[in-house]
Amino acid sequence: MAQLSPVRAGEPVLKGLKLLNRGKVRDTYDLGSGYLLSVATDAISIFDFVLNAKVPGKGMVLTAMTHFWMTKLEEAGICKTHLVAAGAAIDHYLPKEHQGNVDLQSRAMVVKQLQMAPVEFIARGYLTGTAFKEYQKTGKVFGVALPSDLQDGDKLPCVFDTPTTKEVEGHDIPMNSEEVRVKYPEETKTLLAVYEFVRKFAEEHGVIFADTKLEFGFDEKGNLVLGDEVATPDSSRFWSLMAWMAEKKKEKRKAPSPYDKQLVRNWGIEVGVNNLDPLSSEDVEKVHGMEVPKELITATSEMYRYIFWLLTGMRVDSYVASKLRVDREIPARKLAVVFGSRSDYAKAGVQLAVAQKYVGNRFLGKLDVHVLSCHRNPLYLVEFAGSGCLGADVVIAVGGKAFALPGVLDAHLHAEGFRIPVIGVALGEEGSEELLAAELSISQIPGQTVLMDEKAGVVYRNTDGLSRAIVRATFSELPPMLPRVEKKPEFFIKS
Ligand SMILES: Nc1ncnc2c1ncn2[C@@H]1O[C@H](COP(=O)(O)OP(=O)(O)OP(=O)(O)O)[C@@H](O)[C@H]1O
Ligand SMILES: [Mg+2]
Numbered sequence: 001m002a003q004l005s006p007v008r009a010g011e012p013v014l015k016g017l018k019l020l021n022r023g024k025v026r027d028t029y030d031l032g033s034g035y036l037l038s039v040a041t042d043a044i045s046i047f048d049f050v051l052n053a054k055v056p057g058k059g060m061v062l063t064a065m066t067h068f069w070m071t072k073l074e075e076a077g078i079c080k081t082h083l084v085a086a087g088a089a090i091d092h093y094l095p096k097e098h099q100g101n102v103d104l105q106s107r108a109m110v111v112k113q114l115q116m117a118p119v120e121f122i123a124r125g126y127l128t129g130t131a132f133k134e135y136q137k138t139g140k141v142f143g144v145a146l147p148s149d150l151q152d153g154d155k156l157p158c159v160f161d162t163p164t165t166k167e168v169e170g171h172d173i174p175m176n177s178e179e180v181r182v183k184y185p186e187e188t189k190t191l192l193a194v195y196e197f198v199r200k201f202a203e204e205h206g207v208i209f210a211d212t213k214l215e216f217g218f219d220e221k222g223n224l225v226l227g228d229e230v231a232t233p234d235s236s237r238f239w240s241l242m243a244w245m246a247e248k249k250k251e252k253r254k255a256p257s258p259y260d261k262q263l264v265r266n267w268g269i270e271v272g273v274n275n276l277d278p279l280s281s282e283d284v285e286k287v288h289g290m291e292v293p294k295e296l297i298t299a300t301s302e303m304y305r306y307i308f309w310l311l312t313g314m315r316v317d318s319y320v321a322s323k324l325r326v327d328r329e330i331p332a333r334k335l336a337v338v339f340g341s342r343s344d345y346a347k348a349g350v351q352l353a354v355a356q357k358y359v360g361n362r363f364l365g366k367l368d369v370h371v372l373s374c375h376r377n378p379l380y381l382v383e384f385a386g387s388g389c390l391g392a393d394v395v396i397a398v399g400g401k402a403f404a405l406p407g408v409l410d411a412h413l414h415a416e417g418f419r420i421p422v423i424g425v426a427l428g429e430e431g432s433e434e435l436l437a438a439e440l441s442i443s444q445i446p447g448q449t450v451l452m453d454e455k456a457g458v459v460y461r462n463t464d465g466l467s468r469a470i471v472r473a474t475f476s477e478l479p480p481m482l483p484r485v486e487k488k489p490e491f492f493i494k495s
Contacts, residue, residue, distance in 0.1 A: 002169055003284040005052035008043040014104075016095055024050045025062070025234065031093050031110065034220060035084060039108040040229075044292075044300070046261065046268040048171050048278040053292040057316070059107035061304040062232045064319050067109065068312050069198065069230040078197050079190045082111040082217070082227045087324020105326045114217025114227045119180060120172055121187055123195035124160045126210040128153055128237065128255045129262075131162065142177055153210075153239070153247060153255030159195060161188050166215070170279040186224050187216045198231045206455040207259070207310050208244050210237035233260035233307050242457045257482070259307040267296050295483065298419075302480030309477030310455070318475070334366040335473050336392035337466075338384075338409070340399025342371055344427055348398055351463040355470040364474055368392065374405040381405075385412030389420055394473040397450075398466055400427035400434045403441040406450040414449070414484065421478045423451040423469045425460045435461065447484055454479070 002024050013019050017029040017037065024045035029037040040059035044051050063086065070081040085092065086109045091099040093110045124131055124141075131141045132152050139145060142162045150156075163180040164172035181188045191214050202209040213235045215228035229235050243256035258266070268274055271290060276283035308316045314323075321328045337352060339345040349369070356367060368390065374381055389395050389409075397406035406424035413420050424442035428435025439459040442450050452459045453468065460469045 002045070002048060002050060002278065003281070003288075005043075005050045005288045007052045007054055008041070008050045011041055011043070014039075014098060016097060024048075025059075030113075034113050035093055036111050036113045037090070037093070037108055038111050039104065041107070044234075044261070044264055046265045047274050047276070048167075048169075049273060049276070049284065049287040051264070051292055052288045052290070053297055055297055055304065056301045058234075058301065058304050060320060061308050061316050062229055062234055063107050063109055064316050064324070065232045065308055065311075066229045067324065068319070070226070072201070073194060073197065073226065073230070076197060078193050080219075080223055080225045081230070082114055082219075082225050083109060084112055085110040087320065087326045089325070102327055105324070106320050106328065111227065112219055112225065114219055114225055116166075116215060116217040116227060117184060117187060118166050119175065119184060119187070119216075120164045120166050121180075121184075121191040121214045121216060122162045122164060122211065123191050123214075124162055124211040125156055125195065125199060126153060126208065126237075126239075126255075127151075127156055128210060131160070131211075132255075142174065151253040153244065153253055159192055161191060163188075170277070184216075190214075190216065190224065190226065194226065194230070202238065202311060203241060205311055205313075206241045206457075207307070208239040208241050208256075210239055210255075212236035233304050236260060237262060238307050238311075240454065242454060259303060259310070261300075263300055263303055264292075264296065267293070299480040299482055302477075305477045306479050315475065315477050332364065333393040333474060334368075334391060335364065335394055335396065335470065336368045336370060336389050337396045337398060337470075338370045338372050338389075338405065340371075340373055340397070340403060340405050344399045345369070345371055347400075347427055348425075348463050348466050351466045352470075355467040358467070359470060359474045367470075372405070374403075374408050381409065382412055385409055385418070386416050388416075388418050389413070392420060394421050394423065394478065396423045396425060396466070396469045396473060398425040398427060400438045403438040406442055407445040410445075410449045414481075419481050421451055421481070422449075423460065423473060425462075425465045425469050427462060430462075449484070451478065 020030045021028040025041060025043050027039040031037050040062040042054040042056060042058045044055050067086045070083040073079055074081055087105050090105055090108055090110050127135060127150050135141050139148060141160060161177050163175045165175060194214060195212060199209040212231055217225055217227045219225050238259040239256040247253045247256055273287055305316050317328055317330045320326045321330055372381060372384060397409060399405055406422045410422040426435055426438035426442060428438055442459045443452060
């Protein structure tokens, strides 16, 4: 078994239940009668090392995401899955002392025990990661020659099945695809069908499903069943479709920034974890001694929630509360709507009441309305940002013409260390310069720090846009605040 980190090993064991296995991320208990309880913890592993850190909310996202896909795959008749119960329904299978445990209901699933195939079934539709490395060296991907002009993140000419062994300890080893196809034809066929199903669904939601790993097993009747986790940010690579399309236009391309565990792998590469050996106790100790940066943990936690929202259209807390019937509080957000001028307020302010009525007070903790001009009130703007926007969780900045307010407010918030997202709403007559200027002021900020409607790739506009921005701020997951490129000012430059 992989060497668990102190944080992972210290996870409490559920009393009175038989712990069958402590994986890198999941604890599996035997519930008897062929059922297992699979508990996804907040642990995180990269390059087959379990890090000494927890990513808050990660286990809940993994379970909810797997539930989402397994339900969809069964409905679509693509395959059988091991899912028996999730959320509040797991109580039927648990001894009394563990019933009504909201944390457990939010992260655990009851599954059918399977005879697992000792293979990680991997499908890749895009060239990146280890496959890209191999291609750079040999021009081939798992033995298949490819066109010579492919770059990191490019779409592959067809979907590749690139199975590996499932090592209990150390790195998984690539297997011969043809041999695996012959030995596991039904699994391979189902792998490709699942990949295609999720790929299409994700693309319709503005997301590229680059690659994924699945695990299969057989139930007691000899049926092939999809087990483990499905299309989660732990087992798959997800990218923004918009970002990928933007890369595609470039001559020198790279894979878009990850919406998944790759975020943590990239840190691991920076600090050299990828070159260490998980079978060496010295290296294991070294990795367990590494402190994972707090900002990375926060960004990863936010990213897992964000990709869940992009794909399902729901905040994970709402999904767990409404679909899985877990008695969870859905945290309400405090919104501030800031108009660039009184006349902007006169144009769009009326929409606030409409949107507020739609959103409802239960979900809208508080909605403050301000008028603040970036150009006329620069000192107040600094003060407003310094106060954390007077206690808001999300800010919607609304205005027309050259509309610097959202970008400048966001820059001050960032400089003051606040993680408060700013959504921009552009005002102006359809087709007018005023509207175009406001849209460009929002969409053309370097690093795209102000939030737009990222699924459609457009800036929120006018009263309808304001309504949608309020709904977005209330019900959606907002993208993580990733580290920004810092550039120092330069004075008296000698030419
Ligand atoms: N229905 C099932 N029946 C039996 N075993 C299962 C079933 N579903 C999943 N498993 C196994 O349960 C374990 C889940 O643990 P976990 O996800 O922590 O695994 P891991 O493979 O060690 O880590 P990682 O996912 O990071 O590679 C895996 O070994 C998986 O193969
Ligand atoms: Mg696993």
